[in-house]
Amino acid sequence: MSMLTRRRPEARSTRRTEGSKHPRRNRRSFWIGVAFASPFIVGFLGLFAYPILASGYYSFTDFNLFQSPDWVGLDNYEQMANDDVFWKSLANTLVLAVLGVPLTIAIALGGAHLLNTPIKGQPLYRAVIYLPSIIPIVVGGYLWRWLLNTQYGFVNYFLSWFGITGPSWLQEPDWTKPAIVLVVLWTVGGTMIIYLAALKDVPHELYEAASIDGAGPWRRFLNVTWPTVSPVTLFQVIVCLIAYLQIFTEPYVLAQERLNNISSGPDQSMLTYAMYLYQNAFVYLKMGYASAMAWVLFIVTLIVTLVVLASSKRWVHYGSK
């Protein structure tokens, strides 16, 4: 008892010094805070949490968007295993990622070096390279459809200056994927700007030290620049991979034959995973199947990301450690 009475004032005083002097007022400000945060909380629950849970449930049902879903267990997942088009769309998407991610990283890093060179008009070049990123993808896609036309397009006309006969970008199954990657690379400016910021952080004295040791530009890049920007590269690779795994707008616009028509490009070569998911959901009205596909995509993305993260121990260097 005596111990309690002795301790109490102590405990109270600690609470007082750490927290507010007015617990009731504290509680009130908590609720006021909640009131202010409520648009976000409601938005999060309604627009994120609920749809995620609902899609998980729908993935085990036969649901057409209009009538109540029927429980079918694992049917949708089984159907996916036997669906040629599903596998085709997955393969197309992976090919795009394998082709696109390294190119994006290489071009962004190379471009960032160029933008980092102190020359006249540098801010202008930086702005110009970023410009395509602010143009809506659909607008850019339509522009590129025209640029890539075999007969009337500028791309093949440009190639003809060098005596090269350009391919039928959007008609030959082998060339549609490079065409999509090309259109995505058009907006590489955003990635480049992030790299530019990272390059600014590379300590100058390291370059000087390397130069004194007789390292040429390539050695300096390999031993100084690359390790220093590797954490940024890890971030870029993951973001870029996720973007490619979910790629929709560019192939959708490039493959489109007529408005509101289902198109997958020649030999279904432009049908990406997200496009097939969308077709199932909103054209065939198979929302259950589409939900199952969404979960599979989530799991695939998760695995790929974890693999990249695991591999990063070998090639990412954190300067402070």
Next chain:
Amino acid sequence: MKNSFFTTSRSRRLGAIAIATTAALALAGCSGGGESDGPTTLKFSYLWSGPEAKVLETIIDDFNASQDDIVVKGVSSPDQQKQLTSMSSSNGSFDISDNFGENVGSWAAKGVLAPLDEYIESEGIDLDDFAPAALDQMEHDGQTYALPIAVHSFQLLYNKTLLDEAGVEPPTTMDELADAVEKLTVTDDAGKITQIGIGDANTTTTLTTMGFAFGGSWSDKNGPTPTDAGNIEAVDWWQKNVVDLVGADNLADFKAGEGQYLSAEDSFFSGKAAMIIDGEWRSASAGEVAPELDWGVTAIPAATPELENATQVTSSTLFIPTNSKHKDEAAQFLSYLLSPEVMEKFSLTLGNLPARTSLLDSDAYSDLENFEVWADALTSPNAQSLASAPYSAEYATDLGNAFDDVVRGNSNAEKALEYVTTRTENYTK
């Protein structure tokens, strides 16, 4: 102390404002449904845009001026997915809209479309006046769920100058067509196609139409029938006489260089395709885009005499969604849109065929070159339409891929269409 009191009261006041604002916004969101005694406001959401939307707006104005009970508000919304999502909620965003014949079955099966039979009777709409092939698509389980405002048929267009130069008469049989295609296909020294005998505006439509012309059928009451003998024969004919003639790669190259559909660079309009199977809207666009072109149109050649004037009919339809709160008024407006004068005004602007057969002889269409050939086909007993069933969209996609395989030389008719049969097992029932 005074300071902290002030802070609390201010934050309390701000909190109250935040709550009040949220509540006000929520109330504002709900108050849209309130009805007063005035005229009923109908929302007409349509997929048309540009000049079609413009003429629709004048039609809406005429309707609004003609009576005091209903005010129609038109909105151009060309996105089909938006239309669909609006119909999936209990409170829709429109009372009447339009779509294409092939979607009626799928949507009706899901309960999205309001049945129209009762309104057809109360509004006195005479179904006997409508093109029979178009009406086939409007029904599901014995009930009518949509009505066509404009319809389309497919015929064989030919470039008179090119046919004269090659000494070819417009073909009337499939053998004559094959012969004409061969004579009209021109390649340069390198083997590259410079002029194609018969072009292909849309492979799926061209080949499904050819299927009908060979006496095939793409479905029956039990579902899809991709491997029907006539269909295989048609696709096989196309492969032998069009694809193999120049080689699949060569053909793909030619198609890759084709300009935008219906533009001045369109292969038929620019004289690079001597013939093409396409719809009546060509007549209106030829007048605008290629006024110099000397062209004619004839019935698709018959594979056998009894298949004379075989064609495919598609349609633009009007429907009322189940979640409309003003179905009676929407039906009144629907009936107005389908009345002969309004239908004529509308279809004329689009260069489309009117859905009412009584309008087909109207002088109003006489300015459209060669229009009558398409119009005649509409009443032919061999005019057919693709089934409008729950599986239509999936089936069309798979057929498109199968045709693409054939045209690219990756497969033959039989193999490609058999593959479609295996796909039909997972179709929506």
